[in-house]
Amino acid sequence: MTQLETADHGALRANMVRALYKEDAIVSEAVAAAFTAVPRHRFGPDLSLEVAYDLHSVLPVKKDEHGLPISVISAPHLQGVMLEQAAIKPGMRVLEIGSGGYNAALIQELVGADGEVTTLDIDPDVIDRARRYLDDTGYDRVKTIADDAETALAGLGTFDRIIATVTTWDIPPSWISALAKDGRLVTPLTVCGTTRSVAFERDGNDLVSRSYRLASFVPMQGKGAAPDRKVMLRDGVALQTDNEQVPLNTAELARALEGDRLEKWSGAAYDMPDELDWFVTLNLSSPARLHATQDVIASGLVEPSARLGVAALVSEDSIAYRTRRTNPDTGTAGFESGVIAHGPQAEQLAEQYTELLREWATDYLRRGAAIIRYVPGAAPSTLPQGAARKRHGYVTVAWV
CATH class of the missing domain: 3.40.50.150 (Vaccinia Virus protein VP39)
Structure with missing residues (x-):
């Protein structure tokens, strides 16, 4: 050298x-x-x-x-x-x-x-x-x-x-x-x-x-590899979850995505998107992640929030996910959080999601508000909200 x-x-x-x-x-x-x-x-x-x-x-x-x-x-x-x-x-x-x-x-x-x-x-x-x-x-x-x-x-x-x-x-x-x-x-x-x-x-x-x-x-390999439930709703749009209780009805969800679109705005500030995403992911009743390619986003079918994956709330035949719009009245970031929903249950899912967005903005709009606990051993049959079942135990997340 x-x-x-x-x-x-x-x-x-x-x-x-x-x-x-x-x-x-x-x-x-x-x-x-x-x-x-x-x-x-x-x-x-x-x-x-x-x-x-x-x-x-x-x-x-x-x-x-x-x-x-x-x-x-x-x-x-x-x-x-x-x-x-x-x-x-x-x-x-x-x-x-x-x-x-x-x-x-x-x-x-x-x-x-x-x-x-x-x-x-x-x-x-x-x-x-x-x-x-x-x-x-x-x-x-x-x-x-x-x-x-x-x-x-x-x-x-x-x-x-x-x-x-x-x-x-x-x-x-x-x-x-x-x-x-x-x-x-x-x-x-x-x-x-x-x-x-x-x-x-x-x-x-x-x-x-x-x-x-x-x-x-990169993901863990071998015996500790994560379970992977992933479905394609159409070319360039995927839905993924590791929760076995979340329904992934591909045909019905694909039909919903191609149908009418409901927009619901929370009136709450959109800021610290990584913390916000962590909060809604752990508190949605039936969470998955929606991914979309740039081509699909450019077509207007799916919002830009899905490019790197966004927390989605799904039912058997409907889906809702987070988005944002410019609104200087909601805080220093200048954006308001909202929800895009599709399917017969769009209104109900959008309402549940926007309530979480408002709760985040009102009570937890800061970094480090979550306390994550890993509990080893057998998990109870019913887990509390904000908990996730694992092979060897379960995770709970409390917001303080």
């Missing part, structure tokens, strides 16, 4: 750290020092330095037969957020679930010479690649394991921190057993199709959140 190349990546790394501070992705000197120390570009050698040090760029690790990513090194912005959530201290024993090498190197910087880092991935190719780049960059003390995280933790002892860098639909019992008494688990938890990076700590037999942030990761 030439001196010029060294200077280039050093400057880009320093710029990245300053930008992470500016966006509040990092707030501590320890995490900033880790990002400053680890040469991110060495873990994605086929990419330009500009891409490697871009705040929101992921580094591809492995793709499937269709060219879709099944393993990536997450964007620095998200890695910074999760490392701050984890609050890793020198001397700790840390497990990373989902490996790319770079994040494990950051963790090694944080735990120091007296700490221990293990990175685990189900894919031997991914682990072999991580091992190679960790050794090449001087992080040979990081332990690497190829195994299924659903069951692999049983013989690894306890950890002060467990960080998952893949989307988790549930929290296996082995993860809870492997978490030290005063430990912390940071995981991108999916509830009803929407994901948040949640920092959990023990609360008796349960886990309770200390913070949560918007997140997006």
